[in-house]
Amino acid sequence: xxxxxxxxxxxxxxxxxxxxxxxxxxxxxxxxxxxxxxxxxxxxxxxxxxxxxxxxxxxxxxxxxxxxxxxxxxxxxxxxxxxxxxxxxxxxxxxxxxxxxxxxxxxxxxxxxxxxxxxxxxxxxxxxxxxxxxxxxxxxxxxxxxxxxxxxxxxxxxxxxxxxxxxxxxxxxxxxxxxxxxxxxxxxxxxxxxxxxxxxxxxxxxxxxxxxxxxxxxxxxxxxxxxxxxxxxxxxxxxxxxxxxxxxxxxxxxxxxxxxxxxxxxxxxxxxxxxx
Amino acid sequence: xxxxxxxxxxxxxxxxxxxxxxxxxxxxxxxxxxxxxxxxxxxxxxxxxxxxxxxxxxxxxxxxxxxxxxxxxxxxxxxxxxxxxxxxxxxxxxxxxxxxxxxxxxxxxxxxxxxxxxxxxxxxxxxxxxxxxxxxxxxxxxxxxxxxx
Amino acid sequence: xxxxxxxxxxxxxxxxxxxxxxxxxxxxxxxxxxxxxxxxxxxxxxxxxxxxxxxxxxxxxxxxxxxxxxxxxxxxxxxxxxxxxxxxxxxxxxxxxxxxxxxxxxxxxxxxxxxxxxxxxxxxxxxxxxxxxxxxxxxxxxxxxxxxxxxxxxxxxxxxxxxxxxxxxxxxxxxxxxxxxxxxxxxxxxxxxxxxxxxxxxxxxxxxxxxxxxxxxxxxxxxxxxxxxxxxxxxxxxxxxxxxxxxxxxxxxxxxxxxxxxxxxxxxxxxxxxxxxxxxxxxxxxxxxxxxxxxxxxxxxxxxxxxxxxxxxxxxxxxxxxxxxxxxxxxxxxxxx
Numbered sequence: 001x002x003x004x005x006x007x008x009x010x011x012x013x014x015x016x017x018x019x020x021x022x023x024x025x026x027x028x029x030x031x032x033x034x035x036x037x038x039x040x041x042x043x044x045x046x047x048x049x050x051x052x053x054x055x056x057x058x059x060x061x062x063x064x065x066x067x068x069x070x071x072x073x074x075x076x077x078x079x080x081x082x083x084x085x086x087x088x089x090x091x092x093x094x095x096x097x098x099x100x101x102x103x104x105x106x107x108x109x110x111x112x113x114x115x116x117x118x119x120x121x122x123x124x125x126x127x128x129x130x131x132x133x134x135x136x137x138x139x140x141x142x143x144x145x146x147x148x149x150x151x152x153x154x155x156x157x158x159x160x161x162x163x164x165x166x167x168x169x170x171x172x173x174x175x176x177x178x179x180x181x182x183x184x185x186x187x188x189x190x191x192x193x194x195x196x197x198x199x200x201x202x203x204x205x206x207x208x209x210x211x212x213x214x215x216x217x218x219x220x221x222x223x224x225x226x227x228x229x230x231x232x233x234x235x236x237x238x239x240x241x242x243x244x245x246x247x248x249x250x251x252x253x254x255x256x257x258x259x260x261x262x263x264x265x266x267x268x269x270x271x272x273x274x275x276x
Numbered sequence: 277x278x279x280x281x282x283x284x285x286x287x288x289x290x291x292x293x294x295x296x297x298x299x300x301x302x303x304x305x306x307x308x309x310x311x312x313x314x315x316x317x318x319x320x321x322x323x324x325x326x327x328x329x330x331x332x333x334x335x336x337x338x339x340x341x342x343x344x345x346x347x348x349x350x351x352x353x354x355x356x357x358x359x360x361x362x363x364x365x366x367x368x369x370x371x372x373x374x375x376x377x378x379x380x381x382x383x384x385x386x387x388x389x390x391x392x393x394x395x396x397x398x399x400x401x402x403x404x405x406x407x408x409x410x411x412x413x414x415x416x417x418x419x420x421x422x423x424x425x
Numbered sequence: 426x427x428x429x430x431x432x433x434x435x436x437x438x439x440x441x442x443x444x445x446x447x448x449x450x451x452x453x454x455x456x457x458x459x460x461x462x463x464x465x466x467x468x469x470x471x472x473x474x475x476x477x478x479x480x481x482x483x484x485x486x487x488x489x490x491x492x493x494x495x496x497x498x499x500x501x502x503x504x505x506x507x508x509x510x511x512x513x514x515x516x517x518x519x520x521x522x523x524x525x526x527x528x529x530x531x532x533x534x535x536x537x538x539x540x541x542x543x544x545x546x547x548x549x550x551x552x553x554x555x556x557x558x559x560x561x562x563x564x565x566x567x568x569x570x571x572x573x574x575x576x577x578x579x580x581x582x583x584x585x586x587x588x589x590x591x592x593x594x595x596x597x598x599x600x601x602x603x604x605x606x607x608x609x610x611x612x613x614x615x616x617x618x619x620x621x622x623x624x625x626x627x628x629x630x631x632x633x634x635x636x637x638x639x640x641x642x643x644x645x646x647x648x649x650x651x652x653x654x655x656x657x658x659x660x661x662x663x664x665x666x667x668x669x670x671x672x673x674x675x676x677x678x679x680x681x682x683x684x685x686x687x688x689x690x691x692x693x694x695x696x697x698x699x700x701x702x703x704x705x706x707x708x709x710x711x712x713x714x715x716x717x718x719x720x721x722x723x724x725x726x727x728x729x730x731x732x733x734x735x736x737x738x739x740x741x742x743x744x745x746x747x748x749x750x751x752x753x754x755x756x757x758x759x760x761x762x
Contacts, residue, residue, distance in 0.1 A: 029747040031562040036747035037655040057746070061657070147371070156373025156411050161456050167488050167689070171659035175745050185326070187696045193326055196675050196688050197489040201415040205329055208372060212325055215364045227745035229478065229661040231457045237371060244367040249360065263364065266356035268346065274366060275359070276382040276395060419677070420684060422507045423490045425450070425463065425483075425514075 003115045004051040007078070007104050014076055016043040020102050021071075024062050025078040026055040037062065051078065053111045058221035060086040061177035064095050076102035081116070081131045082221035084124045085254025086177040089217055089261075091121070095180055098122065098257045121257060132252050136239065144236050159204070165230040166203035168196065172210060172234055175227035178217045185209060207237070215241040216262035219254050283337035283403040285312045287396075288323045290343035292350040293385045297342075300389030308393040309400035312340070319343065321354025325365045328379055332412055338378045338403035342395070345383040355383075377406060426614045430583065431591035434611040436467035439517075441608050447551075448514035450484060452477045461516065470518055475561045476737060480667035481516060481523040485546045486530075488664070492542075492674070492685045507684075509542050515551045515604055521575040521582075522566050522737035524554045526667030528578030532729040533670055542687070551604040554579035555592065560623035563738030565751050568629050571736055573622040581605060584619040593619050628751055629758040631722075631732070637761035638723040644715070648760060652753055653714035655746045660691035662740035662749065663717070668733045671697075692716050718753055 001009075007025075014020040027038035027048045035054045039062075040046065060083040062068070063075060079087070084103060091098040098121040105116030105124065116127055136144070147155060170186070173179040186194040186206060194209060195202040211234075218238040225235035245251040248271060251262040289295050295316045301308065317323055320343030331339045341362070349355045366376045380399050384392050430438070439449050443465070451470045453462045459477040461484055464470065491507040527547065534543040556574035557564075566572060576582045580601030583592035594612060596602045605612070637643055663669040673690035676683050690697060693714075698707045707713050725733035734750060741749025 030741060030749070030752060034747050039654050062655075150373075152370070152373050152375045153411070154373070155371070159372050160411070160415070165456060165458055167660075167664045169660035169664045169691070170694075171657075171661045171745055174657040174659035187694075192675075193330070195677050196673065196690075197419070197677060197686050198688065199415075199419045199489050201333060201412075201419050202489070204372070204415065205333060208329060208368060209326065211368055212365060215368065223745070227657075227659065227661070229665055229743040231478075233457075237368070240371040241364065241368060244364055248363050248367075263360055264357070266353065266360050268356065270356065270359055271363065272346075272359055274362070274376075274381060276380060276398075420491070420494070422510055423487045425448070425487070425510065 003106060003113050004049070006115065007051055007106075008046045008049050010104070011040070011046045011049060011076065012043045014102065015041065015046070019074060020076040021073040022068075023049070023076045023078075023104075024059050025049045025104065026051065026057075026059075049078075051106060051113060053108045053113055055106075055108075055113075056080075056222070056226070058083045058086060058177060058219075058223050060090070061175070061180070061223070063087070063101065064090060064177070064180045066182075069096055069100050072097075072100065074100050074102055076104055078104040078106065080107055080221070081105075081124070081127050082219045083177075084121060085128055085219040086221065087121050088128075088254040088257045088259065089178065089219070090180070091257035092259050092261060093217075125255060128252075128255050140233075140235065140239075143233065144239060147236065159207075160200060162232045163203040163207055164200045166198055166207065166232060167230060168198040168203065168206060169229060171227040171229060172224035175223040176214070177221070177223070178214055178219075179210075185213075207232070207234070211237045211241055214238055216245040216249075216251055217253055218242055281404055281407055283311050283400060283408070284335065285338040285340060285400060285403060286331040286336045287312050287314045287340045287342065288317055288320075288327055288331075289314055289341070289384075290320050290322075290350075290355075291316050291318055293344035293348060293383075294342040294392065296386030297384045297388045297392040300386065301393045302389075304389045306389060306393040308396040311400045311403075312396050319349065319351050319354035320358035321349075321351065323358060325361060328365070332374070332378070332409065333416070335413065335416055337406070337409050338380070338399065340380045340382070340395070340399050342382045342384045342392075345385055348385060374412070375406065378403065378409060426616055428594040428612050429586070429591050429615045429617055430594050430608075430612055432467075433590075435470075437611055438608045439464065439467045441611070442515050442604070445607050446513060447604070448512060450514055450516045451518040461519070472518055472555065475557070475559050475564070476520050476522070476739070478665070478739075478743070480526060480665060480737065480739065481519050481552075482526060482530075482667045482669075484514075484516060484550070485527060485543055486670065486672075486689075488689045490542060490687045492687050494682075494684050495676075495678070496682045497680065509545050511545060511549065513549050513551070515553060517553045519552050519554045519579070520557060520737070521554050521571065521573060521577070521579065522564075522735040523667050524552045524578035525571060525575055526578065526735040526737070527552070529668050529731055529733055529735060530670050532731070533725075533733075536729075551580045551600050552578060553581040553583060553601070553604075555583045555585060556619075557623040557625075558585050558620045560625045561738075561742070563742040563749070563751065564623070564625045564736070565628050565738050566736035567625040567627045568631060568751075568754070569732060569734055569736035570631060573625055586617045587620045588617065589620065591617070593617070629754040630761075631754070633761040634754045634757045635722055635726070635732075637757050638719060644719075646760075648756065649715045650709075650711045652756060653711040653748070656693075656710045656714050656748055657746055658693050658695065658710050658713070659745065660689075660693045661743050661745065663691040663693055664689055665739040665743055667735055667737055667739075668721070692720070714748075714753075718750065721750070722754075
């Protein structure tokens with residue numbers, strides 16, 4: 001039985017037995033290469049679930065939709081390892097109770113979909129630790145290294161060109177499971193910290209603030225990068241930040257639901273070579 | 277003769293240590309560079325990276341940040357939190373191409389009036405050497421210009 | 426025999442237009458995105474795109490535009506108005522859906538208050554549209570009762586030749602004729618036939634959808650909640666849309682000096698309708714998506730007798746969660762049966 005079928009069967013069992021009130025998964029999209037999020041609450045609909053290598057969106061962000069988990073009922077969700085890390089962070093930041101989440105874990109290696117056999121968020125630590133070592137995609141790595149090698153001036157120009165395309169549609173924010181604030185700093189106007197204008201200066205501001213708020217929290221699922229309608233390589237910035245917290249504080253975000261958020265904790269002997 | 281570039285620098289300091297240190301520098305009649313505008317905050321933990329960005333965005337050539345030495349925080353650990361944030365923020369600025377040398381950090385206690393005066397002088401000199409932050413200035417000017425098309 | 430503009434003459438045309446004082450704008454690939462931008466040479470154009478990622482709306486209604494600068498002193502308040510840049514321009518190689526999008530928005534921007542920023546640019550622009558010979562899965566002009574060679578909003582319509590080496594020229598307006606007068610020597614009479622137009626499948630019955638939307642009973646239909654469950658509430662559909670036109674006016678600066686800007690805004694955002702009290706009349710994403718659809722196919726045509734959609738399909742093409750107008754109207758057509 002394919003993983004897709006196994007998961008359909010399990011979804012049917014869970015829904016008909018009332019163990020979960022909803023399954024969040026993927027269905028066919030508007031063309032052959034697309035998959036879209038699917039929310040089902042009736043066991044009759046499980047055949048609409050699709051699971052293949054095109055299922056790339058991290059669905060964990062839907063779990064913090066207003067009111068979804070407030071009735072304390074369980075929800076099942078299809079997640080790749082990045083999505084499970086996201087759940088851990090959301091739990092660590094008290095945004096959800098991991099007990100309420102039933103995971104339909106899967107991973108895509110090459111073009112092949114593999115099932116992750118466990119169900120509860122806390123059982124995934126081996127999987128999470130294994131992706132810590134996973135090499136980034138070659139194309140991404142190449143651009144990342146090219147940027148790192150640039151002089152600060154060149155780097156600035158690179159990002160200036162990229163950020164000049166930004167239209168402040170906030171798709172990056174909305175697609176991100178970590179951007180759950182009911183009122184984002186850019187939506188606050190008393191005082192207005194971040195301008196709403198999408199001129200390049202304002203775009204620098206927004207993109208820096210976004211990246212900073214995700215530092216040590218980003219699981220590099222790539223939702224922001226794929227959501228960006230103007231193709232800004234946002235993932236690279238997040239990757240740089242992840243690299244920094246790993247190097248400086250040995251922090252790999254989302255390893256467990258009790259992990260302390262890296263920027264909300266400290267060690268007395270944290271490095272301070274840059275402080276005069 | 278070309279005029280020397282006078283950088284505009286914004287300092288965010290904690291009220292318990294560095295601000296008191298600045299006071300001491302003043303009452304001790306120490307002379308230091310007049311390029312710095314000081315903004316007093318309750319704690320370095322209160323200095324959001326947003327402030328630093330905002331200063332640069334309003335045309336500052338440099339930003340300096342200072343507070344109590346580790347262990348001396350009035351709120352016991354505000355400065356430890358701040359230190360982590362700065363570490364990450366510096367890496368971010370660097371990756372975006374905003375030279376981290378434009379943002380300087382230090383610990384200055386209420387007793388270190390001399391260190392304060394010296395710090396201001398060194399930073400002013402360093403930023404003067406870096407020159408105006410032209411790339412950012414250009415972006416600021418763009419916001420004042422009419423639409424291009 | 427028809428008038429033909431051969432591709433190898435295009436660079437000379439660009440030169441001629443530039444020497445006539447026109448800014449020449451067209452579809453280009455830049456920094457990993459396709460958009461319309463000013464060019465110096467014909468070689469910069471990319472005519473192979475089905476449709477650029479960004480619409481020509483950007484050229485008439487930019488994402489952020491200064492309106493006035495202000496300085497406030499003790500005794501006086503000075504304002505200095507910023508008008509859009511003036512000077513004629515030619516947009517070469519727009520798509521029919523983009524060009525018609527501008528015509529759709531004209532009545533909106535000229536309705537009670539005549540928006541100078543829009544009309545100055547409209548009056549100074551010649552839109553040269555190239556009919557489509559290619560379409561992708563998201564194109565839906567035919568469902569909106571338009572076609573890959575619709576001439577609405579265009580000053581000149583070009584039909585690609587079967588040999589892909591030029592275009593048949595159809596002059597539609599005086600403004601178009603004027604711009605093409607100076608390059609008339611570069612045009613040739615020839616019998617070359619036009620390439621066949623893109624086949625764009627009809628995806629929904631627009632009239633049935635409109636009738637369903639106009640029925641007040643359907644305003645509270647469960648359908649809205651179901652269809653928009655996955656909507657993440659970003660503004661990429663509205664900002665890429667050639668006809669979405671909402672904006673916000675913001676003062677950027679401080680108590681003494683600053684600049685007033687007109688920035689795009691979007692009905693997808695919760696903040697769009699948030700009251701000062703904290704109450705939000707469109708408190709859910711489904712209410713916001715309903716608003717977008719209702720506005721485009723019910724309220725806007727109610728006022729201006731035209732749907733506020735030109736069928737470019739960008740909303741669906743770029744949606745991070747694979748939603749869009751196409752799917753919504755397809756679903757509505759099945760509901761209204």
